[in-house]
Amino acid sequence: MRQKMSMDKRAAQFLPFQAxxxxxxxxLAKEKIKVPKIELSDEMAEELNKKMHNIKKGSIITCIYFCKGEYLKMTGMVARFDEVARILRIVNTKIPFDDILDISFPE
Structure with missing residues (x-):
């Protein structure tokens, strides 16, 4: 007569195996393609500067920024906009001004 297997042991049979x-x-890290940071043209820098003057704490914005060899896009509420320290913080993410490629204001 076969002994019944406990539910824990039975469930463990079906867990994914990772050698x-x-x-x-x-x-996944290897699949990421590192890209060089884009240097803004004078026109792009001027346009970005105009957009940044419209940022207020509590605004919802979308920001494209450079971080560790890739460009990321984040949408969220501005928690801090510090012109002296040159830091934009969206929720808990600190973004140096020099890493920002573009900003937009979703409707």
Whole structure:
């Protein structure tokens, strides 16, 4: 007569097997293509400067910025806009002014 398997042991049979811990994360990191930071032209810099003058704490904005070899896009509420420290903080993400490529104001 066969002994009944506990529910924990039975469930463990169906858990995904990962032979090497962290392999999935390492493969995803390898798939990312590093890009060089774009230098803004004078016209692009002027346009961005105009947009930045419209930013107020509490505004909802979309920001495209450079971070660790890639461009990221974030939409959220402006928690801090510090012209002296040259930092824009959207929710909990601090973005140096020099890394900002573009800003838009979603409707």
């Amino acid at each position: 090497v811990k962290g392999l999935d994360e390492a493969l």
